[in-house]
Amino acid sequence: xxxxxxxxxxxxxxxxxxxxxxxxRLTWRRALRRDWQLYxxxxxxxxxxxxxxxxxxxxxxxxxxxxxxxxxxxxxxxVGLRYxxxxxxxxxxxxxxxxxxxxxxxxxxxxxxxxxxxxxLLNEVRAAKLKRFVQSVSYLPHFLSIxxxxxxxxxxxxxxxAVNQGLRALGHAPIPFLQQPGWFRTIYVSSEAWxxxxxxxxxxxxxxxxxxxxxxxQARIDGAxxxxxxxxxxxxxxxxxxxxxxxxxxxxxxxxxxxxxLLIYNPLTYPTADVxxxxxxxxxxxxxxxxxxxxxxxxxxxxxxxxxVAANRISRRAVGTGLW
Amino acid sequence: xxxxxxxxxxxxxALVLTGVVVVxxxxxxxxxxxxxSSEHAITAGHVNVVPRGFNLTTYKKVMSDSAFWTNYxxxxxxxxxxxxxxxxxxxxxxxxxxxxxxxGRRFLIGIALFTMFFNGGLIPNYVLVTDLGLRNSIWAIxxxxxxxxxxxxxxxxxxxxMPDELEExxxxxxxxxxxxxxxxxxxxxxxxLATMVLFYAVSFWNSWFSAFLYMDRSNxxxxxxxxxxxxxxxxxxxxxxxxSDTALQIGANIQAVTIVLxxxxxxxxxxxxxxxxVSGVMLGAVKG
Numbered sequence: 218x219x220x221x222x223x224x225x226x227x228x229x230x231x232x233x234x235x236x237x238x239x240x241x242r243l244t245w246r247r248a249l250r251r252d253w254q255l256y257x258x259x260x261x262x263x264x265x266x267x268x269x270x271x272x273x274x275x276x277x278x279x280x281x282x283x284x285x286x287x288x289x290x291x292x293x294x295x296v297g298l299r300y301x302x303x304x305x306x307x308x309x310x311x312x313x314x315x316x317x318x319x320x321x322x323x324x325x326x327x328x329x330x331x332x333x334x335x336x337x338l339l340n341e342v343r344a345a346k347l348k349r350f351v352q353s354v355s356y357l358p359h360f361l362s363i364x365x366x367x368x369x370x371x372x373x374x375x376x377x378x379a380v381n382q383g384l385r386a387l388g389h390a391p392i393p394f395l396q397q398p399g400w401f402r403t404i405y406v407s408s409e410a411w412x413x414x415x416x417x418x419x420x421x422x423x424x425x426x427x428x429x430x431x432x433x434x435q436a437r438i439d440g441a442x443x444x445x446x447x448x449x450x451x452x453x454x455x456x457x458x459x460x461x462x463x464x465x466x467x468x469x470x471x472x473x474x475x476x477x478x479l480l481i482y483n484p485l486t487y488p489t490a491d492v493x494x495x496x497x498x499x500x501x502x503x504x505x506x507x508x509x510x511x512x513x514x515x516x517x518x519x520x521x522x523x524x525x526v527a528a529n530r531i532s533r534r535a536v537g538t539g540l541w
Numbered sequence: 542x543x544x545x546x547x548x549x550x551x552x553x554x555a556l557v558l559t560g561v562v563v564v565x566x567x568x569x570x571x572x573x574x575x576x577x578s579s580e581h582a583i584t585a586g587h588v589n590v591v592p593r594g595f596n597l598t599t600y601k602k603v604m605s606d607s608a609f610w611t612n613y614x615x616x617x618x619x620x621x622x623x624x625x626x627x628x629x630x631x632x633x634x635x636x637x638x639x640x641x642x643x644x645g646r647r648f649l650i651g652i653a654l655f656t657m658f659f660n661g662g663l664i665p666n667y668v669l670v671t672d673l674g675l676r677n678s679i680w681a682i683x684x685x686x687x688x689x690x691x692x693x694x695x696x697x698x699x700x701x702x703m704p705d706e707l708e709e710x711x712x713x714x715x716x717x718x719x720x721x722x723x724x725x726x727x728x729x730x731x732x733x734l735a736t737m738v739l740f741y742a743v744s745f746w747n748s749w750f751s752a753f754l755y756m757d758r759s760n761x762x763x764x765x766x767x768x769x770x771x772x773x774x775x776x777x778x779x780x781x782x783x784x785s786d787t788a789l790q791i792g793a794n795i796q797a798v799t800i801v802l803x804x805x806x807x808x809x810x811x812x813x814x815x816x817x818x819v820s821g822v823m824l825g826a827v828k829g
Contacts, residue, residue, distance in 0.1 A: 248644035254718035255637050259649060262634035262688060266652050269685045273661025273669050290672050335561065338554050347558075353815055354562045360807050362747035364765045368772050368800045369568040372575065372793060377586040379571045385586065411565070419822050443547055468658060476750050480769065494663070501664045502754065514662030522659050 280512035286505065300512035309496060317492040320402060321470040327406050329466055332417030333459065337447065339418060340425050352422075355415025367480035370408055371395065395481065398488040404481070405490075409474060420458050428454035460532045464540050468525035471517050493517050575797035576600070583793045599794045603802065608759065609767060613802075616746060616763040623683040624741040630688050631737060635696030636722055650697075657690050670755055681755035682748070682763075689744070692737050695824045699733040700726065736821035739814050743807065768799050 249256065275291070280300055282292030304310060335355070342348040358366070373379050374394040381391040394400045432450045441449060475494035482490035493513060501510020525540075533539040570590040575583055579594030587593045603609055637643065638650055661669075666685060675681040703726065711725045727734065749765035756762055762770075 243644050245644065252640075252643055252718075255640055255643060258633040258718070258722070259637040262630045262637075263649070263652070265630060265684075265687050266656065269666075269669070269687070270656045270660065271652070273665035274659070276661055276665030276669060279665065279668070284668070290668060338557060341551070341554055342558070351558050351562055353812070354565050356815060356818075357808075357811065358565060360743055360747075360811060361804060362749060362765050362768075364747075364749050364769045364772070365800055365804055368768060368796060369572060371772055372572060372796065372800075373568055375793065377584055377793070379567075379589055382586050382589060411568075414561075415565070419819055423823050443550070479750075480772070497663060502667060507664050507668055510664040511662065514664050518659060518662055525658050 277511055277515050279508050280515045282508065284508045284511075286507070292508065296508075300509050301516065303509060304513050304516060309491070312488075313491050313493050313496045316489060317471060317473060317494075320405065320489075320492055321473050323402055324406050324409055324473065325466055325470065328409050328413055328417070329463060331410055331414045333421055333455070335414055336418040336421035336425065336455075337451065339422060340451075352415065352418070355418070357415070358412040359416035361412070363474075363476050363480060366408060366412055367477060370404065370481055374404065395483070396485045398486045398490070401482065401486045401489045405474070405478065408477070417462075420462065421455055424455040424458040425451065456536065457538050460536055460538050461540060464525060464528045464532060467528040468521060470524055471521040572797050572800050575793055576801045578794060580792050580794045599792075599798045603795060603798045609764070609799070609802075611760055612762045612764045612767040615761060616765070619679055619682050619752075619763055620742055620745040622679060623686070623745045624738060626683055627687050627689070627692075627741045627745075628734070628738060631693050631696060631741075632727070632734070633722075634688065635693050636700055636726065638693070638697045639700035641701075653688075653690050653693055667754060676755050677757055677761055682745075682751045685751065686745075686748070689741070692740055695821055696733060696737060698824055699730060703729065732817070732820070733824065736817040736824075739817055740821060746807065764799075764803055768796075768803055771796050771799055 272290075279290075279292040281295060281297060283294045283296050284292040339348055339351060342351070375381070376391045376393055380394070384391060392400070394404060428451065432454075433446055436446045436450050472494060473492050475492070475498070478490055478492060478495050479498065482495065494517065497510050497513040497517070500506050500513065529539040529541065567590070571588070574590050574592045575588050576599060577592035577595050577597070578588045579596055580599075582588050582593035634649075634653070638646060638653075640646065643649075670676065670681050670685060675684065707725055707729075708721050711721045716724065747765065749763065749769055752761070752763050752766050753769065756766070
């Protein structure tokens, strides 16, 4: 070992002696011989992805086959598009489909711009300590379990809760918020905003620090005030971040906050709260119609995929950047 | 300089940010106040941010409930085991993916990335976990969520940023790949490892849905499912999530105490770990 290290030339000599090598053409054989230890480290993780990510994707064939509980993972008999037709003709279809779009849309409209606004406001704070304090506090809700958030919502909005105390103080009769379909979207979107706004600022604040200060100097020389500097320098500076996050948000559009809805909705609020994933959960898991549930799930994830791809394409054409 | 307008803006800004802080902390304040209040005061609508009918009996009551402690212990066990397994898998894979000269690297990255945009969906996963016989075992919680692609990308970005010379020198000294990873790379990656442990630990600590789906026996529940059942006013049956006023029959003070006890571990470590999370997100954003 130590000898080869002190003698530098030999490897070169060895190389020149060996057959006229096709340089850089790495065949699988040679790659395996050289890097087998690296590949061995990838075995378990790849097994994870195959078993728990790709096998379920294949498992979606039960959306086209009749599944019998206890039978094959991939169902028993082809039934074609029967379950998809069933879903589209389901009396609940339009109602949950529009609920999903509305809830997803309203959530996006509020939770996408709010972190940008907060990040811009934080960026204007001169006192570093104050800024850090506000940041720390605003990140906090992100670390809570959805169950805890649901608990906070039920407590705050209960008939004797803080919100109704306020209403009573104003001489208003208490409102059973969680029992009224009309309030559901407001409650859901506010809680999403409450939990996500602060955390959402991190990437924007990072992007803000990368903006070249000379651009601000130049803008000032050109006579731009604070507003125009924000508009012409700051916003373009964080545009790539905005685009990336927008595309990612659109990708999760159809999934909405399934777990949270499951925790805070109830039959009284189904008219506005029931969305595709919650309906899928009731039909698939609770009633055990696996094939039908899988068809609904596939419908949802295909639309989700189409939305991401479309958003990415539009953003590449419109602003020149995308996720891929 | 529009210094007058700017000063007005600074005042406005301070007000808005104060508002953000108040709104963020207010729900915590009410829940803590309720946890120390008497049930009577709560149902009468007297409790806001100041406890009324101050007492510790609710804490004593919840903490003497053996089911609560069983579930709390489950949460700790699930979190520790799941985080350990996730860390091993994520570290190994991220290290492999960080090797630029590796043949098939793009494919290996691709199979992970694709799962960010498309997944099998609830039912096929449910069927798989059930068919594998994982129901009512810790593996139903640990295995299906073992690798987070986001965390994987963060670690990969970190490993890629390490200088190659160190590893080359170690290879010359006769260390094999495993040795290089264990003795050279990992000791230099303590910060990112800590961040990843925290990311995983918090997400497993907070998770409830896998347990809710796959656990039928209440002695296997994590504390999040215990809390969920309190909120839903259910007594352990895996029915739908109903949050109605029947929840009030459980006693708002008991719910409040359970919420506080679930959140306390996170709140106590939060001030110390927060910056690791932030740096983790930044690291992920560079490459992800």
